[in-house]
Amino acid sequence: MAVTEPDTLPPAAWMTRPGLDRIAAALGADEGAARFVGGAVRDTLLGLPVSDIDVATIHPPQEVVRRLQAAGIKAVPTGIAHGTITAVARGTVVEVTTLRRDVTTDGRHAEVAFTDDWQADAARRDFTMNALYADMATHRLHDYFGGVADLRAGRVRFIGDPLRRIAEDHLRILRFFRFLARFGDTPDAAGLDACIARANDLMALSRERIADELLKLLMARDAVAVLRLMTGHAIWSPVLPEIDPAAVERLAALVAAEAAGGIAPDPIRRLAALLDAGNAEGVTARLKLSNAQRKRIATALGHDAGSPLALGYRLGVEGAVDRLLLAGDHPAAARVAAWQRPTLPLSGGALVERGLARGPDVARALRQVEERWIAEGFPDATRTAAIADDVVAQALRSSSN
Incomplete structure (x- = not known):
């Protein structure tokens, strides 16, 4: 990736978001009291789109709140104990965090103290590319640990x-x-x-x-x-010992199939590629995925037979696309992905009108109509009515014998 020269942050669309100038003014950006930090700076230097905006400031959390509220800006104490206030101005959301230094850490949590030392704040960050700052007012870059050079070299380096x-x-x-x-x-x-x-x-x-x-x-x-x-x-x-070389090669095949089919990548589908029917339930439970995510992975790893569109109808488009891509059938997956799942153009009431008694006979006959409708490739209402006539006639003959 090409990296911009390290003097100032180049102009980018996110810098003109409504209300951002008000937040900068409230935090004293003209006095150098607030700087953009982290992903917004890194990604702008790489020419990538920016979603989240993070700001670091020398002001203590309560002072941040006071300044924002005095400027008529909403201040949400999302993580005030750790120095983070969410500022919301004209729909623009900015995470504002007071400069910090670590006091103690245990591998999972850190106790921090607030500081006005920019380099101390940078030193507690993980990688050099994440410890880049840019003045909110002038966009002048501050790089304490060679993060720009590491970006240029494509090097992820601990501080x-x-x-x-x-x-x-x-x-x-x-x-x-x-x-x-x-x-x-x-x-x-x-x-x-x-x-x-x-x-x-x-x-x-x-x-x-x-x-x-x-x-x-x-x-x-x-x-x-x-x-x-x-x-x-x-x-x-x-x-996760289940992620072994064979699992990674399954993922590689899926990634290739997604690209060949022009289908957007999906993290749950890609996780399914790393698993198999024998270990998926245990791994997804261990990772505490949601019930919907676990069900999706189980569906993706199933082995029901049928045409691609039949799979799309039975499993839903998402489930069928997952399964077909995992099987390497990217043309079929692309076809299903562009398909609108139809609705059976017939109700149980239409079978009652044809002479079936309400109850389990109607439900059974409706399932038979649906199976034939699927097998015939989802024909129109006229053909579906003919299928229904035939199914009802057979049901009535069977009940009379």
């Missing part, structure tokens, strides 16, 4: 000693690989060595945090290559 940074927050192991998959070209050797050495630390993390990182990783640009790297070094073994 400071990688082993220490992982000890502070074990999730940084997975974040290292996710950022490598999204932004990197080659792994930083010291960071990779530290992640390999501390892979067992992942066992201390909640499964929800692991699931969140995995699903994000699966959507990254180089997800397959990075997962090959991770399985080659047994990174997943302590928490």
Whole structure:
């Protein structure tokens, strides 16, 4: 990726969002008291779209609230104990966080103290590319640890000693690989060595945090290559041994099928590719996925026979597309993805009008009509009525015998 020269942040559409100028003024941006930080700065330098805007400020949290409210800006104390206030102006949402330094960490949580030292705040961040700041008023860049050079080199690099940074927050192991998959070209050797050495630390993390990182990783640009790297070094073994080299090759096949079929990637579908019918239930329960996500993966890994459109009708378009792509049938998946699932143009009342008594006979006959309608490729109402005539006639003959 091309990276802009590191003097100032280049103009970008997100900088003109309504209300952002009011937030900047309220925080004293003209005096250098507030800076954009993190993803918005990083992604702008890479020419990528920006969704979330984060701001760092020297003001303590209560002062941030006072300033915002004095300017008529909504201030939501979303994480005030940790220094974060959500500012909302004319529909624009900005996370404003007071500069912090770590006091203690235990691998999962950190106790912080507020500070007015910009470099101390930068030093507690995970990677150099995430510790880039830009003045809200002038857009002048502040790069304390060589983050711009690392962006230019496609290098994900820990700030400071990688082993220490992982000890502070074990999730940084997975974040290292996710950022490598999204932004990197080659792994930083010291960071990779530290992640390999501390892979067992992942066992201390909640499964929800692991699931969140995995699903994000699966959507990254180089997800397959990075997962090959991770399985080659047994990174997943302590928490998800099911993600082995064979699983990654199934994912590679799915990624290729998505691209060939012109179908947008999906993290749950990609997770299904890493699993199989024998382990999916256990893994999805362990990761504490939602019931809907677990059901979707089970459906994707099923083996019902039938034409693509019949699968689309029985499973729903999403379920059929998942299953067909996992089977490598991208032409059929593309056909189903563009298909509008029809509705059976007949009701149980129409069978009663043809002479069936209300009750289980109607439900049974309606299922027979639907099965024939599916088998014939979803014909129109005229043909469906003819099928219904035939089914009802057979049912009436059977009941008279």
